[in-house]
Amino acid sequence: MLDDKLVKELLRLMHPGDVLREDLDLFTYSYDGSHLPLVPASRPDLVVKARSTQQVAGVLRLAYRYGTPVVARGLGSGRTGGSIPVEGGIVLCCDEMNRIIEFDEKNLMVTVEPGIRTMDLYNYCARRGLFYPPDPSSAAHSTIGGNIAENAGGARAVKYGVTKDYVMGLEVVLADGRVLQTGGKSVKNVTGYDLTRLFVGSEGTLGIVTKAVLKLIPLPKVRRTVQVMFSSLEGACAAVERSIQSGTVPAAAEIMDQTSIQAVAGFQRLEVDPDVEAAIIFEFDGDSEDNLDRQTKLAMSLCRECGSIRFRVAMTPEESEELWNLRRGISSAVAALAPNRIGEDISVPRAAFPEIVKRLRAIATEYGLRIAVFGHAGDGNLHPSILTDLSIPGEKEKVAKVVGEIFKAALELGGTLSGEHGIGITKKDYIVDALGEVGVDTIRSIKKALDPKGILNPGKIF
């Protein structure tokens, strides 16, 4: 329960309609896009819909004084529980701070508030001939603030990198309510520590981003989507590897195994050849159709050498969109295959991709569980999904073991626990395995220095 005095002061700071206190509202801000149980609900004590940096700073000054937890939230699309208020307190919702503050065409930069949706930002820039490349599958319903907090990736990472590669500067409200400015528009900048990078991926535990300066690049003139079916998953992996080695770096290379393909096909009423064991969606971009033809041709011959059985080129933007929808819908389509789905987000060096897939299959066989595998083959980031029914006695324990095995395999191959979803609540048990004692000690010291009272998103990461 919050101190009455805190509530009174908050109400003075905010428009009354922007402070939600009804139980039903609190319940609906107790979850996010992660697969954690809905009940018992981790209700916040209240929800604040912030409209300005001043309000965010005001809320944090109060919370700091009263020692109240504050959990930042955008649209709640996170997959690891990052915006769930596990210790109650205040959910600080920034989705209505969604303005584009400045579009700087000369420097190819855009300054935005954190609540802008990724897709809206992309569209805004694209209409002006510029490109904001990070494209998490949730782009239509995720915010830039959340993307920064989780260092979101996406399909295009193989060629264009992830969110952190585009964040030039930030305005961050610190735990005590002071406002910090980091970085800026200078491309080269070694003035002090790189605080911008520190906040990217910090999952709301170090400060709350209220403004971001993002780098843009010229929009590729033409794009082409290609869908290739393979009779083996190994062949598909090899095709991606060889395509990158050949210098034809695709703008995306998304892989799906048979289970995933059939899940989406079921939803979209598509017929899929039963011989198909894996599919890849390639996106190529470039300056001209000739350039695309060259890339497509090369990819086709490489794929054939790796055992492709069908090669489909999208002829229209609608077809291209259709192929992408296939990939974007996969996560939830797979989830519908079994009563419960535990989706993971491991990442390995690209060369280890075929090996990790092999190990995942071995784990599935050993434990007698189905694991659907899909992900970003181009950058080594995969989403193995364990399909199960947790109501079966003993299943929970078995799944926990399998998750442990998956993480172990990823770490052994030089990989990591999370490619793009963050650690949140769901992976914190494994953080020491991934970072080591010294690694965890170091991030703890940083946390302590910036948030001595531990009010910012407590209970996350470590």
Next chain:
Amino acid sequence: MKKDAADFLAKADALVNRCDRCGACLSVCPLYALSQREIASARGKISAVRGLLEGGLTTGSSIAKAFEFCLLCRACTEKCPSKIETDEVMVAARQYTAGKLGRKARHRLVAGLLGSNVLLSLVTGVLDLSRRAAMGRLSGTAGPLEPAGSHYREMLAGPASFPPLPAGPGAKMPQGGKIAYFRGCAMKIFFPAAAGATVNLLKKIAGVVVPAAVCCGSPHLAHGMLGQAMALARTNIERFGGAGLIVTDCASCGHSLKEYGHRLADDPRWADKAQEFSQKVMGLSEYLYHAGYRPGGRLPFKVTYHDPCHLGRGQGIKREPRELLRLAGNYVELPSADRCCGGAGTFHLDFPEEARRILNDKVADIAQTGAEVIVTECPACMMQLAKGEQQSGRFVVKYISQVL
């Protein structure tokens, strides 16, 4: 066989469990865009139902109101990777809250009126007189009988709901037999001229009979009166027993009639008959297009088209009305044509301010096309768009049967 309120909620269990809370619906829900509150979104409502089922929430007036605050427009379902039918969940949830807390007087009144042919004909008669009296004031040909003056007229605005169609073959073309025209309540009461135009159109293709239909039951279903809805369904099935093909020009009736097979599937006495009935139902433009009707001539005005939720997403009828209008000439596509207009059954009565704001966007979109006429195939949309017509004065609303 009296069902407990909780049974209805349990019916939604399998649906809500498929939601993995990804949040995709937040990007398309018109009501989330309006209020920016999680509870307004499909994810919020589905989670609330789960909360009730799993013991994380208790029933109260605020949850009942949250369930009412849904257009049942299915925009979320279309976007949802798991294709969860939020409208179906809301029908079950409203049935549940109605059983627990009672129904709104307004909804009971609408349902009572539509459920009774005697009352309905009285109302129709009164409106008919007032229409004659008001003849001179009427704008154009198709518009509703009079401006928004009579409140109870609005309360009859067509229903808004419903679920996916069971897979199966669509209706077959009649082999020289007669078409049975299903004239829904709203067409009968508010748009008799449009209903007449529908009959004339159908007569160009085949013989037409107009059996005495009762309400399709859709408003009852939307407001937690399942028992009455099913009783009406059974009456309609009996009255249309001999028909080879049933055509309706009301999007919501069509959607509801095509659902009878699904709704009565568990009733051994009615399941087969209901299934057979549903398979004979076609929407007006769906029928016209597939029967090979091609409008001749060229419309003397620029026309655009608004997709009724129950026709486009509800029945998958998107291409047919457009093709027909294109042939009729001078057709332009409306941006976001399938976004709900805000009419949505009794939504505009329950939440007038929100409905008005949703309509404003629609009006702006229509104005942007430069079309002089907006056409639709649903009486509820028709009424809502007529308000937009009055507001903007830049276009008129016509029923599809009146321009083909």
